[in-house]
Amino acid sequence: MxxxxxxxxxxxxxxxxxxxxxxxxxxxxxxxxxxxxxxxxxxxxxxxxxxxxxxxxxxxxxxxxxxxxxxxxxxxxxxVPARDMESCAQYVLQNVDFDPDAIYLQFGDRIAPGGYAWLFPKGVGIANVGLGIVALRADGRNAREYLDAWIARRYPGGTTVGSTVGGVIVNPTIxxxxxxxxxVAGDAAHMVNPLSGAxxxxxxxxxxxxxxxxxxxxxxxxxxxxxxxxxxxxxxxLLGEEHRTHYRIKQALDELDDGFFNGLARTANRIPERKRSLGRIFAHALVRHPQLIPVAARCFV
Ligand SMILES: Cc1cc2nc3c(=O)[nH]c(=O)nc-3n(C[C@H](O)[C@H](O)[C@H](O)COP(=O)(O)OP(=O)(O)OC[C@H]3O[C@@H](n4cnc5c(N)ncnc54)[C@H](O)[C@@H]3O)c2cc1C
Missing domain, CATH: 3.50.50.60 (FAD/NAD(P)-binding domain)
Known part of the structure; x- marks a missing residue:
């Protein structure tokens, strides 16, 4: 929820x-x-x-x-180490088609290197559409340029009615x-969830x-x-220790490439939808993608 x-x-x-x-x-x-x-x-x-x-x-x-x-x-x-500073850009986009009860996240080095792109519904046909990138992993374009390219491909009919840019620190609590x-509290103390950027x-x-x-x-x-x-x-x-675990998982995931994540998505899609719980996806993924074992291990060290 x-x-x-x-x-x-x-x-x-x-x-x-x-x-x-x-x-x-x-x-x-x-x-x-x-x-x-x-x-x-x-x-x-x-x-x-x-x-x-x-x-x-x-x-x-x-x-x-x-x-x-x-x-x-x-x-x-x-x-903040440069690898843990994400540059984000977000538009309020009108006239876009989406399920208002879902959020949309897209990952990939061509779309948002080091981060991800998102659509969060605000109302019927209107949504926050944005992305975060790690500049060190980008191809020279800034976050806004990546976002413009993504929107042109995915939501070409959208009209921008607002915009925000800013940094998100994906580093555990100081x-x-x-x-x-x-x-110090909030972003000032690096209290963002390092995996999600929230x-x-x-x-x-x-x-x-x-x-x-x-x-x-x-x-x-x-x-x-x-x-x-x-x-x-x-x-x-309350949350700081959990963020440290999330940070270790993020570091392990950073070493995996788009090909791996595409394979993971195919594994998840092979599980019938009504049986697709997080636990089952995780179990199937560990069996089919042993590269995930060190990632899982980081949850416990
Ligand atoms: C594009 C973008 C999208 C995001 N989307 C999400 C999301 O969907 N969900 C989510 O959970 N998080 C999101 N975040 C992260 C979220 O915005 C921050 O984690 C959150 O706002 C942190 O709150 P804060 O109060 O610590 O800092 P802020 O919200 O940044 O507030 C700090 C305030 O301090 C003021 N200030 C700074 N310096 C001074 C000074 N010297 N004197 C007086 N005032 C000062 C600033 O003007 C600002 O008003 C997003 C961030 C960005 C950049």
Whole structure:
């Protein structure tokens, strides 16, 4: 079961809920840097419509996405190997024909090297259509050029009514997501699922854990790194460890080529549709494609 989210409306809805419980929401306001004060609080420099200001805080939660400046300012290691940075492009496409109860994923080095192409329905005849690529494995074209080529082949009658481009970090959670008076959450801490590239729900869960930890730490009068490390442990128990396993599987799958995946699809298609459970596909695949054994082994090491 999966949910399709309207991000624009959803983000506004969340901001309204936060405002309703007393949060001051500022838009078009950028954090430009931060330093520690003598009393241990952070001095965060911000720029926005009201000019330059300095905010003082016992705890700063960096939820600043792939750019992740808060983590860097706090001295956390947020570097990403180039092979784990996907470039993504997505259009909102109208006048396309698809089953609104299905999602469509297509894999292949000619279509989306190192990633995959997707169609996620938004409504009747309208969908998010996009793809992610690893630039190191591409042929010189960028994600948008790959997407244009794929859409021209698969959905030639589609009309583009919106577009997004951006990076997705498919690297497991950074080793330390906290410091004295600081935590990082979501993409800023590499909390995306490294196999699927999905990060919305993960960012929300981490944000919730971070917010609760910060509130408790402030109440207790202890916002030290040692106190905030409970956030990291809670995240690793919730999803972080699972992401490490997914990352190992991704690394093993990266070594297999399109010919292998085509063979795997044919094996799955040979199983009668009503018997085609994940477990059965996996069992058949292991017997017919022994190259999968090291991939399966990575689930357990
Ligand atoms: C094209 C594309 C398609 C995707 N599709 C999916 C999908 O289908 N499903 C899914 O689960 N995930 C998807 N993802 C990934 C998903 O968008 C992210 O994992 C998710 O948004 C992470 O949330 P976040 O809050 O950590 O970061 P973001 O959503 O990136 O939010 C970070 C916010 O911080 C702000 N910010 C950054 N720096 C500063 C600063 N210095 N001062 C103030 N504000 C700052 C940014 O403007 C932004 O608003 C997709 C990503 C891309 C690029």
């Amino acid at each position: 999966a949910w399709i989210l309207d991000r624009t409306r959803f983000d506004t809805f969340l901001a309204e809920r936060a405002r309703a419980v007393g949060v001051e929401v500022r838009v078009a306001t950028e954090a430009a840097g931060m330093e520690r004060d003598g009393d241990g609080r952070w001095r965060v420099r911000v720029r926005g419509p009201r000019g330059e200001e300095v905010w003082r805080a016992r705890v700063v939660i960096g939820a600043d996405g792939v750019e992740a400046m808060v983590g860097r300012w706090a001295g956390l290691d947020t570097r 080793k330390q997501t906290y410091g004295d008076g600081v935590m 990060g919305i729900v993960n960012a929300m869960k981490a944000g919730q854990l971070g917010g609760r930890t910060a509130a408790a730490a402030i109440r207790e009068g202890d916002t030290s790194a040692r106190r905030l490390s409970s956030y990291h442990r809670a995240w690793m128990d």
